[in-house]
Amino acid sequence: MLVTGLEILRKARAEGYGVGAFNTNNMEFTQAILEAAEEMKSPVILALSEGAMKYGGRALTRMVVALAQEARVPVAVHLDHGSSYESVLKALREGFTSVMIDKSHEDFETNVRETKRVVEAAHAVGVTVEAELGRLAGIEEHVAVDEKDALLTNPEEARIFMERTGADYLAVAIGTSHGAYKGKGRPFIDHPRLARIAKLVPAPLVLHGASAVPQELVERFRAAGGEIGEASGIHPEDIKKAISLGIAKINTDTDLRLAFTALVRETLGKNPKEFDPRKYLGPAREAVKEVVKSRMELFGSVGRA
Ligand SMILES: O=C(COP(=O)(O)O)N(O)CCCCO
Numbered sequence: 001m002l003v004t005g006l007e008i009l010r011k012a013r014a015e016g017y018g019v020g021a022f023n024t025n026n027m028e029f030t031q032a033i034l035e036a037a038e039e040m041k042s043p044v045i046l047a048l049s050e051g052a053m054k055y056g057g058r059a060l061t062r063m064v065v066a067l068a069q070e071a072r073v074p075v076a077v078h079l080d081h082g083s084s085y086e087s088v089l090k091a092l093r094e095g096f097t098s099v100m101i102d103k104s105h106e107d108f109e110t111n112v113r114e115t116k117r118v119v120e121a122a123h124a125v126g127v128t129v130e131a132e133l134g135r136l137a138g139i140e141e142h143v144a145v146d147e148k149d150a151l152l153t154n155p156e157e158a159r160i161f162m163e164r165t166g167a168d169y170l171a172v173a174i175g176t177s178h179g180a181y182k183g184k185g186r187p188f189i190d191h192p193r194l195a196r197i198a199k200l201v202p203a204p205l206v207l208h209g210a211s212a213v214p215q216e217l218v219e220r221f222r223a224a225g226g227e228i229g230e231a232s233g234i235h236p237e238d239i240k241k242a243i244s245l246g247i248a249k250i251n252t253d254t255d256l257r258l259a260f261t262a263l264v265r266e267t268l269g270k271n272p273k274e275f276d277p278r279k280y281l282g283p284a285r286e287a288v289k290e291v292v293k294s295r296m297e298l299f300g301s302v303g304r305a
Pocket residue numbers: 023049080081177178179180207208209210211212251252253254255
């Protein structure tokens with residue numbers, strides 16, 4: 001059933017588990033994510049970025065909202081990294097039940113003002129809001145303290161920010177970053193900082209850039225002809241620890257893309273004569289589903305629907 005992001009995330013934070021927000025751009029990803037959620041009896045958040053909205057248009061948004069309504073588990077349809085008030089309004093018009101306004105690159109007062117404006121509009125139509133404070137950036141442990149403070153979320157600022165904006169959940173910067181290159185080896189995650197934020201911010205917390213970029217997936221991608229450098233993601237133990245400290249929404253996109261693309265390359269490589277899209281998109285869909293299921297097990301959301 002289609003529910004708001006807060007309905008899913010409030011319970012997750014209260015009960016100490018995480019819920020995956022998985023990005024989709026097409027039918028196969030959407031099916032894989034929802035099938036995994038139903039099989040695992042797990043709540044789930046379907047995330048569409050502005051790029052996804054542009055790429056898929058009404059075909060994508062109508063499909064995602066309709067399938068979320070029919071799903072046998074709680075599903076929120078979420079605008080990922082909304083960059084403007086107008087972009088959020090479009091998502092609200094499409095029936096999304098969760099919207100992110102990401103003004104984390106602006107100064108504090110601008111972020112507060114813009115976020116507050118979105119909260120008023122979204123709440124007026126029963127939709128909940130994710131905001132962001134702090135700069136997502138993979139940082140090495142030895143990075144100077146003042147540089148970390150310039151980048152990562154300041155706990156006291158977070159408290160004031162949430163009180164002034166009324167946002168429902170908060171994306172925090174504690175050392176993760178988007179994409180496949182999150183730092184040399186095991187990225188440094190500032191758990192003490194997260195603990196301080198969680199003490200001051202009772203709202204569900206969000207972890208962006210949370211993909212694991214597992215080596216076996218990177219190898220499979222390379223073996224099938226893909227090219228990728230020294231890729232590394234967030235260690236599963238760091239995800240579990242972050243959830244125990246207050247993270248409730250975990251964004252995963254890169255892992256799904258790697259799995260899907262590795263399988264398309266592999267299937268096409270093995271069957272040069274094949275030109276029925278279902279024959280290479282189907283196995284890729286299954287690979288995405290398996291990644292989503294394993295993420296749900298890691299997050300502890302299995303059986304929580
Ligand atoms: O936080 C994330 C996903 O992070 P990751 O790249 O670790 O999957 N997102 O918001 C997804 C869109 C960003 C491009 O990946």
